[in-house]
Amino acid sequence: MNTNLFRRRNILSLFIIVFLYIAVQLMSNLGIIDSYIMLNLIIIGINIILAVSLNLITGFTGQFSLGHAAFMSIGAYASAIATTKLEQPFIVGILMAAVSAAVAGVIIGIPTLRLKGDYLAIATLGFGEIVRIIGLNVDYVGGATGLNDIPQYTNWTWIYFMVIATVLIIKNFINSYHGRACIAIKEDEIAAEAMGVNTTYYKVLAFTIGALFAGIAGALYANYFYFIKPDSFGFMKSIDILVIVVFGGMGSILGSIAGAVVLSIISAFLQSIPELRMVVYAVILFLIMVYRPNGLLGKFDLKDLKLFRKGGKVNAGIKGE
Amino acid sequence: MKELLQQVINGLSLGSIYALIALGYTMVYGIINLINFAHGDIYMVGAYVGFAVTTSLHLGFFPSLVISMVVCSILGVIIEKVAYKPIRGSSRIAALITAISVSLFLEYGMMYFVKAETRTFPNVLGKNSLKLLDGSVVIDYKNIYIVAITIILMVALQYIIRRTKAGKAMRAVSLDREAAQLMGVNVDRTISYTFAIGSALAGAAGVLVGVYYTTINPLMGIVPGLKAFIAAVIGGIGVIPGAVFGGLFLGMIETMVSAYGGSLYKDAVAFAILILVLLLRPSGLLGRNIKEKV
Amino acid sequence: MSKKVSLFMSLILMLSLFAGCSSKATGGNSDKIKVGLNYELSGNVATYGQGLVEGIELAFEEINKNSGVLGKQIEMIKVDNKSDNAEAANVSTRLATRDKVVAILGAATSGNTKAATPAAMQNKVPLISASATADDVTVDSNGKVREFVFKTTFSDSFQGVMMANFAYNDLGLKKAAVLIDTTSDYSKGLSKNFQDTYKKLGGTIVTEEAYQAKETDFKAVLTKIKGTNPDVLFVPGYYEEVGLIVKQARELGLNVPILGGDGYDSPKLAEIAGRDALNNVYYSNHYSSQDNTPEVVEFKEKFNKKYGKDPDAFNALGYDLAYFLADALKRAGAADPVKLKDALAATKDFEGVTGKITIDDKHNPVKSITIIQMKDGKPTFLKKLDPQ
Missing domain, CATH: 1.20.5 (Single alpha-helices involved in coiled-coils or other helix-helix interfaces)
Known part of the structure; x- marks a missing residue:
């Protein structure tokens, strides 16, 4: 080329x-x-950031995390505190969110990433619940009542450029030397280690970057919806994010984007049948898993879009499971 | 001292409920390595079946227990055939999402039919209690029932797994599915057995909890399901006595944390212990350490 | 290249589909008045949302049968918010901008109501909650009233203060233990106000313990509480857990009076706790379901006929909410959100099942409070306190 x-x-x-x-x-x-479509675009944007960042952890590095909402909540609270209590501009809130979520990612990642597969999933789930319970009991952040009257800074510009930044940074990370190390870990951890990849380092690195972006998503969320409470970031939220990733296709950034868009549309449609909403949702989820276990775009990604390809088949190894 | 004794009793009765649900969890995980998120919801269905049987057919405790176990085991087999079998070859994560979809389906399908409101289970066991030390320590007879039934079911399960042919097949499949198949074990049937037994245990737990706590609702399975899963992991997932031990251990820890002033952080402590156990002994307190295959 | 194009096409198609699907709603000038319902029909507080909706549906059915409001039928647009903030905001925006409703009813909890508020404020659609009890639902952190937000239920402060006074002055109990639901802002709000007032009066709080909603085993905390020898136990919570708490407390021999708020009001309380356990239990409520006033009796009959069960507090609050809205619509003279807002703010002495409502300048109801005593599982009227 x-x-x-x-x-x-x-x-x-x-x-x-x-x-x-x-x-x-x-x-x-x-x-x-109108404001309804805009709101949904913003929700989709937040979900894209969450899904792409979780995809880095789960889809590309193969580390099964069920605690992504916890990082989102740490970011949301950090930004809410920065913009409400400390009266800082939004950019400071976003930075604080990113930093605190990343720090939490390191703290949680170092001990837990020694675990594998389902055990890691459970440990991260446990951490997520611990974060939620601490949030419920700390009065500084409002306890169960949560934080109120957070200024609404998030708008289309912020969301759009944060989504672009997330996608580009994570895509470039994956295409870098470090990213290939992460993919090697997913494919075969022992082989990767034997080939000289510092597996712990790369796992924690991927986890931290994922947490960082989840924190940013949290900041965008807090500064859009005026109000946050610990229960918004429970383990069902983590599952929702994971569903987007798997639905779109593990290890496919484009898949995560498509997953976030399609699931938001499905959710909007189902609002009109409140009683059966969750039942239909469950059936759709089930059918996708049975007929497309690799997700909507399991083996298809940005690199397959010629538009974004940087050249050659350097990354031919990046494939969904 | 009296208070401590009472707390030990409280812990045992809470723990035995976790243990009962954890038994089914651990069996299913042991055989197909699937975190069966729907297990807690089968337990919920069991409670509703028991409720329907006692309120509209006016049967007693034991018939409703048995009917509920039968219905749940059929449900378990259907779930396995319809939902889990098609994705057996897929990735772990796809299987997990499928389990979550089954769980949501059961929860909200049930809610569609019975509405979200709490139902009250009829008191089919009477309300006698044993008062010790001048009434300062109270043991409800239902506690005794629950502990006894948990132990009986655990022993029966151990017997099935250790002594019967089906049990041997289960152990073979959980150890190495392909090798078991080559040795002539019918894997599909064995997995169905496992689901049938595991779900029957969940059904039993549902009825017992319904009778003991008197309230049931369509989302009642989520929290105990999660707790039971923690219990199974703490005890060593896939290990039958481990599930019972883990359940009792978790129940006791939660009770003691509440007893000594930490009720605000009770669940956080439960999860912290889970993480500690995972880090120090990933195969659980009673599990065997399995060397990684290269 | 074709792959790329088709992918982008499909993305755009999806987006336009999305825009198309939601634009089906037409303007509000038809022969119907559209009212939006933003409730928790699934998720962890679905019980409350569904209870309120039952009451609302019954009331609108009656209103429509009696030729509606302003000669028009009421059309309910019922949407589920999954007990989730973002979803509540989403639903509220949809109702205000797509369905062009004249008012939004809901949500059930204070948190989801707060999340739904911005959309209502921006689009100038009145939002009324019958069950959000937090003090700051109608007033923002600067003390400014939220112009389009109303509530028809007591604030946490009112109930908490009343019950502290009742415990200390009327019952003469000086040592209280508090058991709260950590996941509920309602519970925390009541508890905080109760504790502040009780301490000011001279009482002591011997211990504060907690549970999480949906738990079923409270024996550990109750044993602990029993060990601290309180004179009274304050449990601000909802009947599902409170029923079990009362039952287990009595089983453990903790026989002190148990006090709480309007979350206790349900026929289920007696079913869950058992009739003989329900003695020495007092709670504050909007009305007494044992009242023999014609409104209450009639409501109970109608509710029972439609749903085959006795109403609880949520059902009654939902029922009143619908009539409260209809009353304001009549006074507004048109299905216009801004006129409706002014009419709502001017509500005076609206007679509902749950009592007389007058909206004050903070958009909170001035409502008298009733204290109910449970005697062998039967709620009996003890006293009525008028707001100061």
Whole structure:
């Protein structure tokens, strides 16, 4: 591949990114996109960040985490405290959210990532519940009542560029030397270790990066919905995120994006049949797992979109299970 | 001292309920390595079956226990055939999501039919209690029932697994499914047996809890399901006595934490212990250490 | 290339489908008045949401049978918020912008109501909750009233203060133990106000213990509480757990008076706790379901006819909420959200099953409080306290 070509591709993708942003912003200003669609776009955006970041941990590095909502809640609380109690601008809130979630990721990751498979899943689930219970009992963050009147800073611009940043950073991480080490761990941890990959380091690294972005998603969430409480980040929330990842396809960033979009649409449709909503949701989930166990886009990813390809078959090893 | 004794009794009765649910969990995990999230919901269905049998057919405690066990074991087999068999070859995570979808289906399917409200289980066991030390220590007869039934079921289960042919097949399948198949074990049938027995235990637990605590609702399975799973892990997942030990251990820990001033953080302590156990002895307190295969 | 194009096409298609699906709602100038219901129909507090909706549906059915409001039928748009903040905000936005409802009823809990508030405020649609009890639902942190938000139930502070006074002054009990539901802001709010007032009066709080909603075994904390020898046990919670707490407390020989709030009001309380355990239990409520006033008797009959069971507090609050809205609509003279808001704010002496409601300048109801004593499982009227 020659340099000229992928420069053009980069320009093209940049163009599409900017175009989409302006298009939605314009439609929003003109009132074609009303506040309901905007709200759903924001929810989709937050879910994309959550799913892509969990995909890095679970889909690419193969570490089964059921505690992703805990990092989101740490980020949400950090940003809420920064913007409400300390009256800082939103960017400080986002930074605090990212840093505190990443620190939590390191603290939780170092001991638990020695575990494998289901055991790791349970340990992370346990950590998630511990975070929630602490939130319920600490009066500084409002206990069960949660934090109120958080300023609404999150808007289309913030969401859009945070989603783009998350996708690009995680995609580039995966395509880097470090990313390939992570994928090697997923494929065969023992072999990876034998080949000289520092497995603990890379597992904790992937976990921390995932936690960091989950924290950012939490900040966006807190500063959009005005109000947070510990029960919004329970273990069902972690499961919801995992469902997006698996539904879209493990180890496929594009899959996570598609999963977040499709599941939000399904959820919006099902609002009209409240009594049977969860039953239908369960059936859809089940059918996807049976007929497409690799998810919607299990073996298909950004790299397959020629638009984003950087060249060659360097990453041919990245495939969903 | 009296208070401590009372707390020990409280812990035992809470623990034996966890143990009963954990037994089924551990069996299913042992054989197909699936965290069967729907197990807690089968327990909920068991409670509703018991409720229906006692309120509309006016049968006593033991008939309703047996009917509920039978219904649940059929349900367990159906779930296995319909939901888990097709995804047996898929990744662990796909299996887990499937289990979650089954769990949601049972919870909200039940809620659609019976509504979210709490139902009150009729008191079919009377309400006698044993008062010791001038009434300062109280043992409900239902506690004794629960502990006794848990122990009986555990012993029966151990017998089935250790002494019968089906049990031998279960152990073979859990050790190495392919090798078992080559040796002529009918794997599908063995897995069905496992689900039938595990779900029957959940059904029994559902009726016992219904009678003991008197309230049932469609989402009642979530928390005990999770707790029972923790219990199974603490005891060593896949190990029958481990599940009972883990259940009692967890019940006792929770009770003691509440007893000594930590009720606000009771569940956090339970999870912290879980994580400690996982880190120090990942195969559980009663489990065997399995060397990693390369 | 074709793959790329088809993928993008499908993404765009999905988005447009999404836009299309939600734009089916038409304007509000038809012969019907649209009212949005934003309730917890699934998720962990589904019991409360479903209870309220039962009451609301019964009331609107009656209203529609009696030729509706302002000559128009009421059309309910019932949407589930899964007991989740984000979903509550989502539903509230949908109801306000897509379905163009004249008012949003709900949500059941204070938290979800708060989450639903911004959408109502931005789109200028009145939001009324019959069960959100937190003090800051209608008032923001700067003390400013939220213009479009109303509630028809007591604030936590009111009940907590009343019960502390009742325990200390009327019952003359000086040592209280408190057992709260850590997952519920209602429980925490009541407990905080109870403790503050009780201590101010001169009482001591011997211990504060906690449980989580949906738990069933309270023996450990109750044994602990018994060991601290309180004169009275304050359990602000809902009947599902409280029933079990009362039952297990009595089984353990903890026979002190148990006090609580309107969450106790349900025929299920007696079923769960058992009739003989339910003595020496007092709670504050909107009304007494044993009242023989014609409204209460009639409501109970109608409810029983439709649902085959006796109503609980949520059912009654939901029923009143619907009539409360209809009353304001009539006074507003048109199905217009802004006029409706003014009419709601001006509500005076609205007669409901759960008592007389007058909306004060903070959009809270001025409601008298009734203290109920349980005698052998039967709620009996003890006294009525008017708001100061």
